[in-house]
Amino acid sequence: MTLQALSRPGRIGSLDLKNRVIKSPQTTALANQDGTVTQRLVNHYKRLAEGGVGLIMVEYSYVDDDASKSIHAQLGISRREHIPGLGWLVDEVHAAGAKIGIQLEHCGRQKFLGTAPIKAASEVSWDYVESQYGQRPAPMTEAEIAGVVAAFADAAERAYLARFDMVEVHAGHGYLLTNFLSPHTNKRTDRYGGSFENRARLTLEVAAAIRARIPRDFPLSFRLSVTDYEADGIPIEESVELARRLEEAGVDVIHASGGHHALMEYEVSPWYMPRAPHRWGWEKIKEAVSVPVIGSGSLVSPVVAAEILESGSADFVSLGRAMLADPDWTRKAQEGRLLDIVPCIRCNDGCLDRGLNVGRSTGCTVNPAMGEEYRYPVEPAPAPRRAAVVGGGPAGLRAAAVLADRGHEVTLFEPGPLGGSLVAATRSARKQDLADLRAHLVHQIEARKVTVVAERADAAMLAGYDLVMVATGGVARPLDGARHARDLTDPGEVASPVVVAGGGLTGVDTALWLADAGHDVTIVEAAPALLANREVFTDAGALPGLLVEAGVKVITGTTVTGADDGGARTADGGSIPAATVLAATGYTTDPALADAVRETGAQVVVLGGARRPGRVLDALHDAFFAARPA
Template sequence: MNFPALFTPGRIGPLEIPNRVVKSPQSTATSNPDGTVSRRTVEHYRRLGEGGIGLVMMEYSYVDDDASKAIHNQLGNSSREHVAGLGWAADEVRSTGAKVGLQIAHGGRQKFLGTAPIKSATESSWADVEGQYGVVPTPMTIDEIDGVVRSFGEAAARAWSARFDLVEVHAGHGYLITNFLSPHTNWREDEYGGSFENRARLLLRIVDEIRASVPADFPLSIRLSVTDYEADGIPIDETVELCRQLEAHGVDVLHCSGGHHAGMEWEVSPWYQVRAPHRWGWEEVKKAVSIPVIASGSLVTPEIADDIVASGSADFVSLGRAMLADPDWARKAREGRVLEIVPCIRCNDGCLHRGLNRGRSVGCSVNPQVAEEGRFPVPPTARPKRVAVVGGGPAGLKSAAVLHDRGHAVTLFEPAELGGLLVHASGSTVKQDLAGLVRHLSNEIARRDIEVIGERADANALVKRGFDTVVIATGAPIRRPDFPIDPMAVVVHSADVRADRPYTGTAVVIGGGLQGCEAALRLSEMAGLEVILLESELQLLTGDEVFTDVERLPVFLEGAGVDVRTDVRVVGVDRAGVHIVRGSERDVLPADAVVLALGRAHPDSGLTDDLRAAGVDVHVVGSAVKPGRVFDAIHSAFFTARTV
């Protein structure tokens, strides 16, 4: 399967694009503190171009030095001093055969830095920003609005001077222009507030200013949210009318996404959100305009992306996190090597939670080399060894593949199905991204000359086989309950909850961390099953969980009909059900199945100690070091294996 719809040329205004695949603009925080392009920035975008993408859209760049900069180490386009570096980046990307665009933006109320001044349509504040330093947005004056309009025009002219192939205005996702477009954040009473015509005035003025500032054949894209998904926000009929007017004002392409940062489950859709959530919206836009439409938002797989173009749903597809996971996504899809694509698991862990949110550059759970392109090669070893990898979970599978690529003879020991604790994802709609990762990692073993032995390895057997090195990837044991369990009760671990082993009646999940929440969500997909989730704390997800899970997963559990009960202590499980205590009250919850989701205990070092005592070179990766998430498994495996 080579996805012909994706890999036919397309056109945006006078610009011909080699194929229909667009790299969605995403902040990398790799620029210098003054916004100038760094070598890391250039190498990141050149690497994306080398992956076969038709159009690489570089991240949002701030347009003035007043209040438009939103995030640390953001790309700048506020003065002539930025043009030389932008031109360097544009030339490097274009040298790969890809076209390259630049997004220009004003942060508005979503100034993640949290520092004054924050300028917006009104004083409507986003709690996450205000919570940093207590700074609330200042409503923009007419003079300031006029200045921002000029700044966008000047920034577009600088993009043209730097020889980008097109420029894009960010008018979505809760940034300044959306602050004006949405009634949710705009309650002005002047000519920029109230009616749709007034709220659209700023964007239309910016478009006119850009058209007057650049040559007529320089394509202009508008990135917008089909809606912000707020009850009092942007309705789709206004978006459709806005797009008609944008076309009339000379816009060449509409880049359609959705949501804003206060509703991250729509803007950066996590694993439990449906794929392509904004399809309904961009299809309404496409029916109303004659210019091309770019579809964006959790498209992740070539099958989804190709269907969107082939069906006429949109003219181009835009992928962001999927290209961080694998910059060769487009090339592999074109060559039919789908299982070789490293899939985005939409965890928001590496890119946001441990990346931008912590003041770092962008990262990726499944791609340790993102934003560090070329710095961590996997060189051939000068001393090939016989290496055993013990454990076939994500850390073991990744280790085995990297060790093989270095030139070692690798044997993998796994007594069960490859994938470790992740095999539960198979068949579950909410875990389809993780199931894709298991298929990919397993395929990476299958397509290499790696011997897989379906047995549990002990120290004596490994020593007798004469391995030079052993990599321990056995994970961490399941935490034992501190309450009695009748052996006659139907009790399973959360990792054993699978779509192909359905339950009926009532299932009680004990533990409201990520393990319990996602198990409850998987159980809710089973027909005719009532799901009760118990947590001893006052709220769910109290550990070091990814912020999108903490903020929105409880809402999805409620929507799925899961009965969530917090501040509940379990004191026993027997054939009558789950015995609980809440305050001074005791109760028994009848259960046809009880699911334990108590987390994992500290890993056992016995195998490691025995091997080292026998003089074997041993390396420990993944949760065998410390219980963690996919990020920890893949990163520790990669960085360990490349040095063995």
């Protein structure tokens, strides 16, 4: 299909936009601790603007200094002292060719900082905060509610004075306004609780107060969750009615997504969730309002985004993680360069699991320069060299491309299909995001002067190279009598019942793939629980449920020691009947090749899983930071 819809001009209120692509507001933790703007934050948004996006919505910004700040290094808009830095940010983005808005937020019960006071509609807590910090929300008094309404209006005026092009209120994703909107979190008995009329009162008061404070031609957006996906939460019918009333209150656009933090797989949908999961809901809102609707949530593919616009499903598309992965997403999509787009794989690793969740700034698995824009350019090498890369997995492919961009003469040795661990990882149709990454990485090799040799390299073959990068991946730990799970390419190659020995990500992934193909599968894990080796939180939280849905049986606290004709032998002397036993017992490293090549006098660098078994983030970051200065 055509991608032309992405390039069509659009309008929100009085604001003309050069295209229909919007960068979603997404916290970066790049501000100072007092909420003021930093050079890193300016660089991040300036780089996004250079990528051709029509409108950048700056991350959520806290509106008061009482209880609205959510996370470390969050951007602030609570005081006049914030305006100079915000104005600087606006000017830089405008100079780079994009329009810019800012999102206003009160965290409510979703206070990652865990510090008192936590204020919300009711005492219903978010268990993540309560379990870590022991803090429960205090129900807001009506005087405090009035103060929050005034704080939102004050903040909106500051956004106008800083010369933003529009302002947005966060009324979704489980923050304060959603705490009032959702019956799941609102147990009040006063005029702010109970009926929809009462639960919507605060949101509508905020809209009215802002519209009374800022000029009518200054566009106002509200971001809503179509639902929070709780059984007793926000029904879509109420979201539709709220959108109608917000339009009547002078709101110029509805920005629709879904979920909240307690059900993170809906808010920041991982790889195993469908793309555009909230489409069903924003289409109902669009039918009910005449203002534009922005569709948001896992729109990582230009084809998906363009189809949404072309079909009239939404008026604009909003992308978050996809533009962390590639700030040039818009321009490349408009030019039809789909394989040049660095794809978001929806892993939630660099941005969340090893980013915000551990107190760092936001990062990105596939974009090592995210949050450090302009600091790590890939520049021509002063003295080009003959370089060999051994291994065509994610680390090897990325390293070879960077070395070629530096001007080195690069040869890539890979005896199998390019992609390495991604070949096995993309066996399942569930892994469409990783399949896109593999296609992108392979295309980058094909588009450069890299010689690919389809052989397994040894030290003799590598003699004469100035630089050798070993990216052969981790070595699968053997299990007596069993085939390794990652070596399986066709579910028809095995017979049921199947025992998968090991309940890490490889084991779980293999079990789901085989169960989807109709096999009877049992996972046997030595630890007390599956995915116990520090897996990404969205995987660890949801994959066990997917196994149940797929009919996979799970045995924990049991070690498989080998396989024979009867099935899987266990450490306690028992046996689990199986026609096929697959090993998914982890990976180790083998330094033999690197040691042998060092003896030839070449510079040797070991990358990715060959250095230390890890995830895609480790492989890609390792490769980039090793090859960039080489």
